[in-house]
Amino acid sequence: MRVTIVIPTYNEAENLPRLVSALFSLPLDLRLLVVDDNSPDGTGKLAEELSRRHHGKIEVLHRPGKMGLRSAYLNGFQKIFDSDSGAIVQMDADLSHDPAVLTEMVKLLETNDVVLGSRYVPDGSVDEKWPVWRKWLSAFGNFYARTILGLPLHDVTTGYRMWRTETLKQIPFERIHSSGYIFLVEMIYLTHCLEFKIGEVPIYFADRKFGKSKMSFKIQIEAALRIWQVLWNYRDLRRAGKLARI
Numbered sequence: 622m623r624v625t626i627v628i629p630t631y632n633e634a635e636n637l638p639r640l641v642s643a644l645f646s647l648p649l650d651l652r653l654l655v656v657d658d659n660s661p662d663g664t665g666k667l668a669e670e671l672s673r674r675h676h677g678k679i680e681v682l683h684r685p686g687k688m689g690l691r692s693a694y695l696n697g698f699q700k701i702f703d704s705d706s707g708a709i710v711q712m713d714a715d716l717s718h719d720p721a722v723l724t725e726m727v728k729l730l731e732t733n734d735v736v737l738g739s740r741y742v743p744d745g746s747v748d749e750k751w752p753v754w755r756k757w758l759s760a761f762g763n764f765y766a767r768t769i770l771g772l773p774l775h776d777v778t779t780g781y782r783m784w785r786t787e788t789l790k791q792i793p794f795e796r797i798h799s800s801g802y803i804f805l806v807e808m809i810y811l812t813h814c815l816e817f818k819i820g821e822v823p824i825y826f827a828d829r830k831f832g833k834s835k836m837s838f839k840i841q842i843e844a845a846l847r848i849w850q851v852l853w854n855y856r857d858l859r860r861a862g863k864l865a866r867i
């Protein structure tokens with residue numbers, strides 16, 4: 622099965638070449654789509670060079686400026702829906718997501734519609750170098766979101782996900798209004814409301830060695846408040862699901 626990985630990038634020039642060589646050393650049929658937002662550090666140009674070196678196995682989508690994760694993924698998905706990939710992956714460029722886990726994800730996708738790379742299942746973990754406050758904030762943010770939304774999953778904020786292309790095509794993206802990181806939570810919540818089967822595989826989330834995270838305290842607080850909006854937006858689907866089970 623062919624797997625296409627959508628990699629949003631903003632200032633990832635040190636990370637992208639390392640990620641690309643790690644990915645292409647795996648025993649998988651991979652294609653990459655880099656969605657670059659005109660990174661000031663030249664990641665877009667670098668991605669073009671990598672594409673030439675890897676004979677068209679890498680496509681690059683250039684956007685004029687930093688437009689956020691939500692539209693990066695939506696533009697990326699749209700571009701590859703007509704390709705012959707059986708699976709589509711969401712993955713960060715900063716080497717926090719171990720490429721080796723993809724082989725495990727492919728196996729699990731045989732019995733699931735989506736597979737999450739999960740930090741909060743047995744054998745999953747986050748970088749031991751993280752300060753206690755950051756570990757706490759990440760674990761609590763997750764607990765908070767999954768409790769309010771009633772999601773039977775352990776890592777609802779993870780950005781490492783493998784989808785069956787057929788499943789992703791059925792997601793009504795026009796319903797998703799949040800952007801940034803809460804987009805990831807909303808997307809998996811909608812998937813759950815539509816009763817797709819979601820699996821989880823343990824991952825070790827390494828901190829980025831190069832470049833800067835675009836995550837801030839302000840973004841996390843905003844995300845926490847927006848969870849309630851997500852809950853409200855899908856009340857019709859929850860009701861429909863309950864009715865169908867009566």
Ligand SMILES: Nc1nc2c(ncn2[C@@H]2O[C@H](COP(=O)(O)OP(=O)(O)O)[C@@H](O)[C@H]2O)c(=O)[nH]1
Binds near residue numbers: 714715780
């Ligand atoms: N194209 C694009 N990529 C972005 C944007 N914001 C973040 N990214 C990428 O999304 C991924 C996750 O971002 P990161 O800053 O590492 O978030 P963190 O892992 O939560 O700290 C990385 O590959 C970033 O380069 C954006 O506005 N546009």
Ligand SMILES: [Mg+2]
Binds near residue numbers: 717834
């Ligand atoms: Mg990161």
